Amino acid sequence: MEIAARVTSKGQITVPRAVREALSLREGDRVVFRVEGDRAVMARTPDLLTLAGSVSVPAAKRDTPWAEVLRQTRRARAAAEG
Numbered sequence: 001m002e003i004a005a006r007v008t009s010k011g012q013i014t015v016p017r018a019v020r021e022a023l024s025l026r027e028g029d030r031v032v033f034r035v036e037g038d039r040a041v042m043a044r045t046p047d048l049l050t051l052a053g054s055v056s057v058p059a060a061k062r063d064t065p066w067a068e069v070l071r072q073t074r075r076a077r078a079a080a081e082g
Contacts, residue, residue, distance in 0.1 A: 015042075 003016045015025065023044045025031070030045045 001018065001022060003018055005013045005016055007013055015031075019025075019042075023031075025044060031042050032045050034041045034043070
């Protein structure tokens with residue numbers, strides 16, 4: 001799908017209806033732009049709350065304090081780079 005839109009004097013663009021529908025965009029949704037050479041790609045950003053529970057956590061790792069998760073992750077990265 002390729003649809004044109006015009007940039008206003010304030011640098012704003014109205015996302016065409018067909019694009020909003022294709023991406024299931026609603027008022028208040030957030031999008032991200034990625035520049036690739038002389039092109040820009042717009043994508044809908046995922047609602048992180050919808051991802052909750054999509055990754056299983058081993059029972060031994062549940063209820064680990066966030067500070068400990070960060071410490072373990074940093075230690076593992078340092079060892080891998082070592």
